[in-house]
Amino acid sequence: MKFLARHILKGSRPFWLCLFGVTWVLSTYSFPLYKALDARWIIKFPKAWELQLDGWISAVMKWLVEDASFGLFSFRDLTRFISSLIEAPYQVVRSGLIDGFSTGQGQQAVEIAPSLSWIAIITILAALAFYAKDWVLAALVGGCFVYLAIFGQWESAMVTLASVIIAVPLGVVGGLLLGILAYLSPLAERMMRPVLDLMQTVPVFAYLVPILFLFGFGPVSALVATVIYAMPPMVRVSTVALQGVPTEIEEAGRMMGCSRRQMMWKVLVPSAMPTLMVGVNQVIMLSLNMVIIASMIGAGGLGYDVLTALRRLDIGGGIEAGLAIVALAIALDRLSQAFSTRTQDALPEPGLSYVKRHPWLVSVVLIMLGTGLAGLYLPAIQSYPESATLTTSAFWSDAMEWININFFDTFEAIKTFFLTYLLLPVKRFFSGVPWAWGIIAIGLAAWRVGGWKLGAMAALMALAIAASGLWAKAMITIYLCGVSVFLASVIGIPLGIWAGQNSRANSVIGAFIDTLQTLPSFVYLIPVVMLFRVGDFSAMIAVVLYALAPAVRYAAHGIREIEPEMIEAGKVSGCTKNQLLWRIKLPLATPSLLLGLNQTIMLALSMLVITALVGTRDLGQEVYIALTKANTGQGIIAGLAVAFIAITADRIVSAMARASRERLGLK
């Protein structure tokens, strides 16, 4: 970190020292100053100047839902139509996985067909895994689902899975179509880019508020939010994947006389398939993440279990549900990754019988039917018998209790240490900065790094936040984010450097980081709250864990990408190992470290909003409150404020990365 700072500040130290000095003085003395001058505007943005955008947005939303009409149909009809489009397939999938098919309502419901038996579902997934890769993966995926059955999480997991199964195709197809549009039309691409940028920086909770307002509480809302959340990366990946198809292949298609449609669907899209599958994997993981979070607006399933456990401080139940999410996440991730790297073998000989050509498909269908029929007589085959489930809830509760009794002082000491020496001083510094100077300081910093345009943009965004009356909360967000990013970098960059230099370390750290990254953000809250209860410190730990991955990855990548000749040159000139690291490797890896920093900040901000659940008082809390009150205006404004912070940070760090790449003569 210190190194990074030195590298970035090179040559302009006086400017940064001055900026920091002035900020520090103003931050420390702003309160006395306000007392002395009796000028409250110094520390608080004047109420009279506040833009009342939130009320205005809420009014528009209200009008949309209650009065808006497009002539033939009203806005309400439109949302109802969308709901029914989503609801119907969702119900079918849910019936197939868990509820069974029935006619009639409530008491009169008559079951006409059972859902797939648990054995059949596990077989299908394991067979898919085998088809995509090998026995090992089949065992892993099958094992994860057997775990869900044995430990009594089956039903919730299936509800979650049903949402994922509906959300993923919608996200993938929607993303692909938009991506194709952007590929075909530069104009569309230019129009989409800022929207995508915004969508990827607006925190997840902020999506939930307007959707909740439009679609009401329930699985449909959750699915809409999930699709919207999971789609943007697919749009990007699709465009990039299509652009990455070799020109020659496109030319070959044209020379063979493909029409435009044939060109897209028979040549370009299939050729881009490996990259597209990476996007599909992302959509799956983001959908899972969001389905869990969307339990707040009625998705149900595992996320709901975690949420209720957190609210009741039911330690055992929370951990159980959390582990189930982990199992589901790992199974889905590895399975979809295997599909993206799958290589086809030569086709089977034609002329064989259907059964011989598709032995797997046939046996899976047989097992589905067989267990379905057998399940009618033997209930244990249809659904995993409740009496045979194990619960680890009590075990986890006891374990946690034991830890909390025996290590209470240790944890308390750690927490106090961090609070006293890191969190509180930083918090005081940021909270003290008078808003007017804050805007100027951010503008100046951005100007120094990326020119006057960037400076003006940063200052305007800061002004917008202040004018929405969110300055104080934004400062808390920045402080928590800053501290967490700092810690994530302090931990992550050395780990990454180690992994970059040592292949054994790399495989261990890589596996660890991969797993961390597959976990839905919600899961991080569970152990943290169990050990440290609520508050800024817990939030910080969760954020650090969640945001660690890119710091490690990019550091390792940066070290690995250095030309071997550079290092040899260093060795030949007699550098010690230490000198080699500090004088050669790190300076050359700086652009990569900065990219990692950028990603870390983005992840930290997105997690920070979720930590509102463990009682932070930042913008995340503002969104969360808006969500519970279904106050659309408040939610959107606070969400935009987080997005502004994210965008400003992104532009500033990217500009630094660019500058440092230029300085090193890299392209």
Place this chain on the structure above:
Amino acid sequence: MENSVKLDCRGVWKLYGPNPTAFLNKHGGNPDQDTMNKAQIIGAVRDANVQIHEGEIFVIMGLSGSGKSTLVRCLSRLVEPTAGHVEFEGRDLLSMPEAELIDVRRKKMGMVFQHFALLPHLTVLQNAAFPLDVQGVDRKTREARAHEMVELVGLKGRENYFPRQLSGGQQQRVGIARSLVAEPDLWFLDEPFSALDPLIRREMQDEFMRLQSMLRKTIIFITHDFDEAIRLADRIAVMKDGAIVQTATPEELILNPATDYVEEFTRHIPRAKVLRLATVMSPGAPEGNYAGDLQGGLSVADTVDQIEAESRPFRVINKNGEAIGTIDARTVIDVLIGRSGK
């Protein structure tokens, strides 16, 4: 015995950079290198004129970056030329509406690419059948036809492999099968063998000649390898910096290189292999007695032993057995050591 012109390309320009059309018009349709450099315009193809005759192998030769690929793409309208005319079988290719162009490409043109450009998700057979699939030919017919082509290029037995399971040479065989499956009249090959190892390249050249002796297509063949050009070409166009420096038969190129640049290429070429007796002989039947008859189409290299062993000259005859000239050991030696202009 001039065959009809299949593809006629006149005054074709392709410029890359800001506003190339306006730039070309401003400079009277013929800007020089300096003006282009100043305007940051790249002249990928400059004022190209070629006439390709029915049934010939026309090779476009030049170093990497000399504009060969761009020229051949202008000829097939894969890139739109900035200026110029291209006529295919008497029809203006450049003003053709899209539907017609698609039809021409489906029925009349085939192309082989340097990096094969096979579709990774299709098997050998499906790749070879793809042009017919695009045309809407039913599956049975197109697969039967693709089978024939796959067999023709020597890949029988690998129909169900995927491209990545094949070596480079095998992949290009699939590319060739695919480009021929729709029975095109005009066959473009853009450096088809450049990505292959030298030994495989030779093998593929022989294979190519074998195919051509059976199929008799009109061929536009791109290469940066002068040996390859000499081996395969009926006529060669040499390109430099986007312009065609000389268009001639291999023999003419060697005997009368238009510029130092062309001569540089021809220098290391074994002349005896290229030059035919009919080219190097002195006209008129031998006076007095001679050692025997030799076909004018034979190369000097093929006949040198025979001619050297005799003190008397040989009579050179054409296909119909008529005497067309005389050749003796001295002329042959001149050719071998490159002594005279001939």
